[in-house]
Amino acid sequence: MIADLLIELGWKSALACGVALLAGQALRGRPAAQRVAVLRAGVAALLLLPLLVLVLPAVEVAVLPATGASAALPAMDGIAAASVATPVAPVAPGIDWIALAYLGGAAFVLLRLAVGLFLLHRWTRHAVPTSHPVWREVLARAAEPLRRPVRLLVSPRIGSPLSLGIAPATILIGPDIERRPDRAAAVIAHEIAHVRRLDWLAMLAARLALALFWCNPFAWLLVVELARQTELAADEEALRHVGRADYAQTLLAVAGGCGVHAACGMAVSHGAMARRIRRVLDAAPRKPASRLLCAALIGGIPLGIAPLAAMQVVERPQLSTVPEEDRAVPRPAPAVPPPEVREEAVRTPVARAPLSPSPWRDESVRATAKAKAAARLASAPPPSRDMSRAVEAEARSRARAPVPAMGETAPPAGTGAQRRVAPPTEQRLAAVQRLRKAALEYRDRAHNPDLPLDIRQGYRNVAASLADEADRLERQAKQMAGVY
Known part of the structure; x- marks a missing residue:
């Protein structure tokens, strides 16, 4: 039962992730914010899929080839005869190794997320507010359009700027970055973009979806692509307030910094640094992101995932007139x-009588x-x-x-009357x-x-x-x- 459910969730989640990834690739010429909206729609579809599979009534779709029906009746007769001749012994419940392996993988992903959240809580609790006037002034000016409080804290354990939380939101920087006030505008603009777009909440939802579908490689690709596109979307929004050259220098300064698994960071690995810097310095105009399109993609998730969750693939029945x-x-x-x-x-x-030959x-x-x-x-x-x-x-x-032969007569059971065959x-x-x-x-x-x-x-x-x-x-x- 558990294996059948996992197989069903596996191919349905792979289909949902594949559609989201293909839609993101189709929007390569559009702003990163639209690609983030599509990938978030895929994550929401993964979170809704197990609930809808268990709640919605099954709709059978006969697409699989039918098995041989000629052997179905003899097989059922053999099973019935075996059940009559041999008493069925009670089967002791054993260990479901498939369910145990699935729960072990999900627990590992959740444990990794829990460790990251614990480290963030520990660093935030021991951090102190910044005392540099330039950082405080830049934060006040950038957070003014927001209707939520934003804190700027300094922690010696932070190697790269991070943002977390919703209300209040927190931006963590290290002492080395605090001593460079010329980078304050770029860092604050990038992290404020994460706070305004609720990227930290979307990141947690992606980690939960990954824990549910950790055995699906398409789910890992979806989460990695969402994290990459989220950083590109924050870069595009930060470039509206900071010059491209200054922002590229800031990215080079924080490249390779130690990030954390449970926060939105500005750090970029050395492998992806060249591509990200090239995208920042590219001044080609892009079409603006449509908020109506993003809202339609997210709002249409239940309508798109419900038929997939209710669909149940069965064999095609053999038709006969x-x-x-x-x-x-x-x-x-x-x-x-x-x-x-x-x-x-x-x-x-019952006496055995000889049978008369008949064609x-x-x-x-x-x-x-x-x-x-x-x-x-x-x-x-x-x-x-x-x-x-x-x-x-x-x-x-x-x-x-x-059995009488052709033309012969035999008495029916229990009577002396004669009847013709x-x-x-x-x-x-x-x-x-x-x-x-x-x-x-x-x-x-x-x-x-x-x-x-x-x-x-x-x-x-x-x-x-x-x-x-x-x-x-x-x-x-x-x-x-x-x-x-």
Whole structure:
């Protein structure tokens, strides 16, 4: 059960992440803020996906190829016979290693996030407010449009500027950066952009989505791409207040600084420094970000992820033609013999009589027995152990009973009356009717929403197998009608 749920969430989350990543690549010529909005929509889709999968009713989509239906009926007969002959022993619950491995990976990602938050809390608690007048003046001027308090703290453990929190928001800088007031405008502009855009909250949501889908490589790519585009969006907003050359020099000064896993930092690794500096110095005009488009992308997440969460891929049923007159025939419930009759049938031995040779007897008997067994299996409720043994004994006794040859007469069971055996064409047509009725019963059971999906698919396969057998017998009956 856990493995099936993880597989379903795996391919659905991979599809959601792939769509978000492809949409971000399609917006390469647009501002980074629009790409961030698309990637955030993908993160929100990942967070909503498990809840919607568990809440929404399943909508079956038959896209998988159907398995062979011809072996479905013998397999079910074998399972039923094994369950009657062998008592089922209680199975002791074991350890679900798949669930344990999944929880272990999720716990590791959450533990890493918890360690980062603990370090941020510790550094913030021991930090002191800045005393440099230039930094305080630049912060007051940049935070004036915001309606939330913003603190600027200095910590000796900080190697690169960081921002965290919502209200109040906190900007952490190190003592070495504080002694460079010429970099105050670039640092404050970048970190204020993070605070205004709520990047720290979006980063936490991305880490939670990564903990849920840590085994999906597309989820890791989505989170890494979101972090990179978030920094580019903050750079583009900071360049509205700072010159490009000064901002590039500040990025070079903080390159390779130690960041933290649970905060939005200005630091850039040496590997990505050249690309980021080149993007900062690129003065090519870009189309402005559309707030309406960003709001539409985020607001349309439930509408886009709900159909994907409700979709359940199943096998395509095998279609077979059943006449309309057979669908209108009522299906009465089979009568169950009383317990004393069943016990008598079990105890009474049946004499074995020699079978008269006939060119058509064996095939018609097998078709009739298969139709009766399928009809009884389709309409009867799950039998108890005693009833199953009685039914099995009755089937053995009927199989041992002599079958008259063509033109012979045999007395019916329990009476001395004589009746004539029906011609082979009529027997085949009667078997065709019984097989089609049994196929309809299996098909009706397959539409029961209370049954599990695999059992319903098994009913569909058995119904298709019975319908194919009925068509084959009907063709043989028509051929024999021309002969006789």
